[in-house]
Amino acid sequence: MAGFTQLFVPGPTNVPEVVRQAMNMPMEDMRAPDYPTFTRGLFADLMKVFRNETGRVFIFPSSGTGAWESAITNTLSPGDRVLMARFGQFSHLWVDMAERLGLDVDVVDVEWGTGCPVEIYAERLLQDKEHRIKAVFVTHNETATGVTSDVAGVRAALDAARHPALLFADGVSSIGSIDFRQEDWGVDCAVSGSQKGFMLPPGLGFLSVSQKALAAAKAAGHKRCYFSFEDQIRANDTGYFPYTPAVQLLRGLRVALDLLFEEGLEAVFERHNRLATGVRKAVEAWGLKLCAKEAKWNSDTVSAVLVPEGIDSAEIVRRAHYGYQTSLGVGLNKVAGKVFRIGHLGWVNDVMMCGAISAAEMALRDCGVKIQPGSGVGAALEHYRLSAQPSLAKAA
Numbered sequence: 001m002a003g004f005t006q007l008f009v010p011g012p013t014n015v016p017e018v019v020r021q022a023m024n025m026p027m028e029d030m031r032a033p034d035y036p037t038f039t040r041g042l043f044a045d046l047m048k049v050f051r052n053e054t055g056r057v058f059i060f061p062s063s064g065t066g067a068w069e070s071a072i073t074n075t076l077s078p079g080d081r082v083l084m085a086r087f088g089q090f091s092h093l094w095v096d097m098a099e100r101l102g103l104d105v106d107v108v109d110v111e112w113g114t115g116c117p118v119e120i121y122a123e124r125l126l127q128d129k130e131h132r133i134k135a136v137f138v139t140h141n142e143t144a145t146g147v148t149s150d151v152a153g154v155r156a157a158l159d160a161a162r163h164p165a166l167l168f169a170d171g172v173s174s175i176g177s178i179d180f181r182q183e184d185w186g187v188d189c190a191v192s193g194s195q196k197g198f199m200l201p202p203g204l205g206f207l208s209v210s211q212k213a214l215a216a217a218k219a220a221g222h223k224r225c226y227f228s229f230e231d232q233i234r235a236n237d238t239g240y241f242p243y244t245p246a247v248q249l250l251r252g253l254r255v256a257l258d259l260l261f262e263e264g265l266e267a268v269f270e271r272h273n274r275l276a277t278g279v280r281k282a283v284e285a286w287g288l289k290l291c292a293k294e295a296k297w298n299s300d301t302v303s304a305v306l307v308p309e310g311i312d313s314a315e316i317v318r319r320a321h322y323g324y325q326t327s328l329g330v331g332l333n334k335v336a337g338k339v340f341r342i343g344h345l346g347w348v349n350d351v352m353m354c355g356a357i358s359a360a361e362m363a364l365r366d367c368g369v370k371i372q373p374g375s376g377v378g379a380a381l382e383h384y385r386l387s388a389q390p391s392l393a394k395a396a
Contacts, residue, residue, distance in 0.1 A: 013346030036239020064193030077221030
């Protein structure tokens with residue numbers, strides 16, 4: 001079929017051509033004497049994206065899941081009690097990992113479509129007078145349900161309880177796209193991955209840690225090897241890695257970081273909000289609802305759209321793919337068959353999002369959803385047109 005297949009899943013995301021070209025290179029020596037002049041800039045600039053001023057960042061040849069495992073095994077010991085919330089597929093997977101790694105997990109199950117229950121966390125932390133809870137986990141952006149949680153609120157709950165627990169944040173589908181402030185929010189371990197807001201193929205796991213997390217690693221009792229802080233620090237301090245890095249992905253990362261800084265992180269966040277708002281206006285015009293139960297939970301990187309009773313959301317995704325060469329995200333776990341997802345993060349703009357909304361609208365109608373033709377597209381494009389006026393005026 002002519003043209004490109006359009007990619008609007010919430011990861012992997014579109015890779016800018018300039019990033020792709022940067023990775024199209026002859027293989028290089030990752031132990032060359034001049035390699036540290038390249039890698040040290042990566043570490044420093046990743047710290048800026050995480051807004052980590054006093055800690056350090058690690059780059060693993062892995063997915064974000066590898067960075068999850070590194071955070072747990074380096075800072076905690078088997079049997080340690082941790083506080084976690086489960087409200088979507090990825091928060092569920094993080095709970096599963098913690099349990100399988102031998103932690104004593106206090107799980108707060110809340111309705112899918114809501115986010116981290118800050119009030120319940122605050123209550124549990126106040127009750128924990130003996131400070132048995134060693135770490136508190138927050139999934140900043142739950143990709144399965146299109147929900148963003150209040151990490152700063154969890155930090156406030158920890159501070160109010162004067163609790164010394166570490167704070168972990170999963171920012172795989174948020175960091176680089178949604179405002180995230182590791183230092184200000186007192187996040188000790190922040191996890192992300194290359195294939196979302198960093199606009200790269202999958203294959204790099206990022207873990208940004210605080211000085212408190214580094215200190216905890218010296219006493220933690222978990223065994224670790226591939227994901228060891230100690231091994232990374234020893235090698236990274238010389239500008240190298242303890243094993244073969246993903247050299248071409250690192251070259252792509254350099255250009256992706258340059259793109260983020262050229263646009264400006266605040267402008268990146270504002271663009272994601274504009275694009276997400278256009279999608280939400282389209283959903284409203286269709287007469288449908290988001291999986292997110294309240295506006296305060298709405299994610300600026302992915303919208304999970306509830307379909308009417310009797311409609312299989314997986315069929316909408318199939319129809320968009322085969323009929324209109326557009327990849328949308330399927331529903332996962334508890335929301336399988338109930339939602340489809342539109343990713344609006346990374347290297348995307350207004351017109352690209354209008355294409356995604358058009359494909360979704362056609363697929364919805366093909367599958368029997370009663371919506372007015374052009375309603376969603378019209379609502380979105382008018383939002384994009386009007387919200388672009390200040391930028392257009394500035395450019396003129």
